Amino acid sequence: MREHDLIQRYFAGRAPARPDVPVGMGDDGAVMAVPPGMMLVSVVDTLVSGVHFPADAPPAAIGHKALAVNLSDVAAMGAEPAWATLALTLPEVQDAWVAAFADGFFGLAQAHDVALVGGDTTQGPLAVTVQVHGLVPAGDALLRSGAGVGDGLYVTGTLGDAALGLALLQAPHDEPDLRDWLLNRLHYPQPRVAAGQVLRGVASAAIDISDGLLADLDHVCAASEAGARVQLASLPLSPAFDALATDGQRRQLPLSGGDDYELLVSVPVANEPRAAELMAGLDCGWTRIGEIVASRDVVCVDAGGRAVEAGARGYSHFQESE
Numbered sequence: 001m002r003e004h005d006l007i008q009r010y011f012a013g014r015a016p017a018r019p020d021v022p023v024g025m026g027d028d029g030a031v032m033a034v035p036p037g038m039m040l041v042s043v044v045d046t047l048v049s050g051v052h053f054p055a056d057a058p059p060a061a062i063g064h065k066a067l068a069v070n071l072s073d074v075a076a077m078g079a080e081p082a083w084a085t086l087a088l089t090l091p092e093v094q095d096a097w098v099a100a101f102a103d104g105f106f107g108l109a110q111a112h113d114v115a116l117v118g119g120d121t122t123q124g125p126l127a128v129t130v131q132v133h134g135l136v137p138a139g140d141a142l143l144r145s146g147a148g149v150g151d152g153l154y155v156t157g158t159l160g161d162a163a164l165g166l167a168l169l170q171a172p173h174d175e176p177d178l179r180d181w182l183l184n185r186l187h188y189p190q191p192r193v194a195a196g197q198v199l200r201g202v203a204s205a206a207i208d209i210s211d212g213l214l215a216d217l218d219h220v221c222a223a224s225e226a227g228a229r230v231q232l233a234s235l236p237l238s239p240a241f242d243a244l245a246t247d248g249q250r251r252q253l254p255l256s257g258g259d260d261y262e263l264l265v266s267v268p269v270a271n272e273p274r275a276a277e278l279m280a281g282l283d284c285g286w287t288r289i290g291e292i293v294a295s296r297d298v299v300c301v302d303a304g305g306r307a308v309e310a311g312a313r314g315y316s317h318f319q320e321s322e
């Protein structure tokens with residue numbers, strides 16, 4: 001199948017049509033209208049087979065996740081996602097695979113009213129690059145650098161589910177329903193897009209948790225020139241995680257497991273009641289896990305307030321020397 005036919009069959013005319021896209025797929029470039037007073041937030045992420053997902057992962061999950069990881073970054077900026085491009089590199093065209101991939105991608109695109117405005121299709125080792133453009137009122141983007149000493153630290157959802165799902169991927173389990181729930185968290189992350197937008201003007205800083213809580217918290221602290229104290233007993237765990245994690249996994253994965261795509265947010269004390277009120281209206285969980293402190297370290301404390309060795313940092317592609 002030629003590139004043109006593949007695009008026509010699987011990708012043309014499928015995404016939500018948006019009035020702010022006068023020229024979408026099919027020309028040399030797409031043309032989009034940025035409303036007055038808004039600014040563009042651009043993010044891009046590449047998923048490589050065998051690195052970011054197993055080569056035999058369900059194609060619908062790959063399509064979903066390639067978009068989800070980008071929507072998660074847009075959410076962490078407090079922006080509203082609007083337009084996406086998709087660069088797809090396929091070793092060969094298998095109809096069922098591409099159809100399922102497209103279903104996964106467009107299912108999530110539809111849910112967030114994101115239009116696919118263009119892309120590129122090439123032959124080679126399986127890799128997917130998605131770029132998303134979002135909109136945010138000028139000057140209102142949530143940044144990593146805004147956390148202040150004393151701010152409360154919050155996370156959406158639950159932690160460690162995707163990492164435990166990955167650990168359980170290879171083997172059956174005598175709790176198949178709980179295992180499936182965790183695999184679903186791994187394969188079909190739900191980006192916290194609504195949360196990011198309601199927290200604009202209320203939160204002081206935000207990041208999405210892709211590399212693990214401690215690694216991403218460290219990014220916020222570095223950008224904000226501060227540190228943090230994390231209450232281990234407060235970390236939100238799902239019932240499935242609670243039931244299936246070993247003691248070692250329970251100590252490690254909520255802190256350093258990657259792929260959760262929850263938001264980590266700092267909120268000035270004066271705004272905490274407002275944030276709780278806004279987040280109560282969303283169905284994604286909102287848990288206070290600690291606070292921002294002046295000294296640059298990230299310290300974990302147990303229920304008795306004693307500092308605890310946090311162990312392995314979150315997953316990192318390039319070994320860090322610290």
Ligand code: ADP
Pocket residue numbers: 003007011024025026027028029086087088116117118119120121
């Ligand atoms: P060009 O050679 O000018 O780069 P292409 O033949 O690569 O054009 O693409 C033709 C049109 O199809 C362009 O509008 C491009 O954005 C779009 N397109 C190509 N691949 C994809 C894809 N995987 N998903 C969405 N749009 C695509």
Ligand code: MG
Pocket residue numbers: 119120121
């Ligand atoms: Mg091209």
